[in-house]
Amino acid sequence: MAEEKGTGGQETSEKMIKVDVVKFIQGLNKGQLISLGIMLATAIFLLGSVVLYLSQEKMVPLFREPLDAKTFIEIKDILQNRKVPFETERNNKILVPETQADDLRVEFEALDMTSKGKDGYTYLDQTNPLQAGETMMVIQRLRAKEANLARYLQQNPGIKNAYVSITPAKDSPFADEQQPAKASVMLELNKANRMSKSSVEGIQQYIANAIEGAKAEHVVITDQYHNLLSSSTPEDEDAALSQINLQIKNEMERKFIRKILNVVEPILGPGKAVAQVSLDVNFNKKKTVQKVYGGPDNEGEPLAQSTETKEELTNQNATGNPAGAGANVAQGSIPNNANGSSTTKRTATTNYLIDEKQTTVVEAPFEITRISVALNLDYREVENGEIASGFFSQLMGSSDAYEIQTEALSEEELTRIESLVKAAVGFVPKRDYFSINNFEFKPIISKRAAAQLRSGQLIERLKQWTPWIMQVVVFFAFILIATRMFKRFVVPILEQAQLEEPVTAPALPSGTPKTVAELESELDSELNDMVSPVEVTKAEIVRKRVLEFIKEEPDTACSLVRTWIMEEE
Incomplete structure (x- = not known):
């Protein structure tokens, strides 16, 4: 029962709403109906435009490479016959809905209707080696490699087109006449797209490894405006090494700065600290060879490895042999002189065993010899609880509506921050240098420069508010144009419709309108019944009665006046 009552109540309310709507429409005149129709048509048109815009599919290129004229026309005819929505761009490119792009691409590739020459090896397939010769084959190989490299580069979404030119290496039996291979690359980038350094x-x-005899420094990359994207590398090895060392030093300094800010900013807030780090780095490699000899044995004596002993015996006689030829003649046995002497000499050589230890130490490629840190801290912001005065002070100041005051950090806070930063960078007291300062980040400039700075800030804020201001201006311009169009086209229609309506006078209280003669007779009788003509004239009585009648029955009075005018005409 409750459900039936609820359903019946809903049906009754719906019927009442329908009746009210029908009565409202029936109560409108012709001009009001026209105005209502125009407004409904405008609303439906705007709603349909929004729905159509939101329901449009994203258009993507059917092929990234431009099509030749014949293939372009054939694909257009096929899409038109199938009633597939498409758009065309310059360089013979066709855009199709994203949901159908994959299926169409596969189908056209199966029909061999794709961009010609996108595969570099087609140059080799179309060349007969027997007719072309060795020189032409070398040129065709270069063209094939250039086309394949350009095709690879076009896979990047930020690159619209690419052109590669290769200069082959020059071989020579003389080393000073040899030249390496080189390559030039021109990238046609999409709008508002910038290639990062790592991408370049x-x-x-990639190109250097794809070309035989080429190095990365021999590849030059530019954009369509001939801006150099690749960094040139010096040919001198020492200069190149110095440049690499400088890059390593700068990267290390940036890492130290990030470490410092990661420690300080959570305490003071973003933008409240500025850090600079300077490193002294030694890039010289060192190789140290150290020899350590073994010590004595347990008794404190050197260890003996071997001992060599040598003994010599020498005899010396008191009388010598006779001089001359007789010395060479054999003599009889002569006994030794009892007065002769003999000498014995002994020599001992001992070889000791000595331990030898050799150590080779190779130090790191670079060594930090000194760290210099400069840290500047801004004052702390404190809210005083008072509302900021003035609209512009709130607009140009902080995001909240309270006034902000600044105060310096205490010595204890500075000491704690200093200890944290030193621990983060690995500070060595006798080697490194550290400086910390606390002052308000407020530029010391002249009044003129301060005024220019404020004007610049105002301009920046106006730039931020410009989109909103433009929307408001467009809205009011639309309202103004709509009002003028309404007055110019709709108001005349309403006035014409109002004039075309039949003029009917409402019935008088007596039921039938009175004639002029009857009204004049009534006025004469009233004049006779009232005071003497000397005090009140007929015109005054008529004026009084007319004013009273108009106040009591304004609609009836208007109808009477209209009826009198029509009778006179």
């Missing part, structure tokens, strides 16, 4: 270096490495 990656392209250099």
Whole structure:
């Protein structure tokens, strides 16, 4: 029962709403109906435009490479016959809905209706080696490699087109006449797209490895405006090494700065600290060879390895042999002189065993010899609880509506921050230098420069508010144009419709309107019944009665006046 009552109540309310709507429409005149129709048509048109805009599919290129004229026309005819929505761009490119792009691409590739020459090896397939010769085959190989490299580069979404030119290496039996292979690359980038340094270096490495005899420094990359994207590398090895060392030093300094800010900013807030780090780095490699000899044995004596003993015996006689030829003649046995002497000499050589230890130490490629840190801290912001005065002070100041005051950090806070930063960078007291300062980040400039700075800030804020201001201006302009169009086109229609309506006078209280003669007779009788003509004239009585009648029955009075005018005409 409750459900039936609820359903019946809903049906009754719906019927009442329908009746009210029908009565409202029936109560409108012709001009009001026209105005209502125009407004409904405008609303439906705007709603349909929004729905159509939101329901449009994203258009993507059917093929990234431009099509030749014949293939372009054939694909257009096929899409038109199938009633597939498409758009065309310059360089013979066709855009199709994203949901149908994959299926169409596969189908056209199966029909061999794709961009010609996107595969570099087609140059080799179309060349007969027997007719072309060795020189032409070398040129065709270069063209094939250039086309394949350009095709690879076009896979990057930020690159619209790419052109690669290769200069082959020059071989010579003389070393000073040899030249390495080189390559030039021109990238046609999409609008508002910038290649990162890592992307450019990656392209250099890829192209250098794809070309025989080329290095990354021999690959030059530019954009369509001939801006150099690749960094030139010095040919001198020492200069190149110095440049690499400088890059390593700068990267290390940036890492130290990030470490310092990661420690300080959570305490003071973003933008409240400025850090600079300077490193002294030694990039000289060192190789140290150290020899350590073994010590004595347990008794404190050196260890003996071997001992060599040598003994010599020498005899000396008192009388010598006779001089002359007789010395060479054999003599009889002569006994030794009892007065002769003999000498014995002994020599001992001992070889000791000595331990030898050799150590080779190779130090790191670079060594930090000194760290210099400069840290500047801004004052702390404190709210005083008072509302900021003035609209512009709130607009140009902080995001909240309270006034902000600044105060310096205490010595204890500075000491704690200093200890944290030193621990983060690995500070060595006798080697490194550290400086910390606390002052308000407020530029010391002249009044003129301060005024220019404020004007610049105002301009920046106006730039931020410009989109909103433009929307408001467009809205009021639309309202103004709509009002003028309404007055110019709709108001005349309403006035014409009002004039075309039949003029009917409402019935008088007596039921039938009175004639002029009857009204004049009534006025004469009233004049006779009232005071003497000397005090009140007929015109005054008529004026009084007319004013009273108009106040009591304004609609009836208007109808009477209209009826009198029509009778006179």
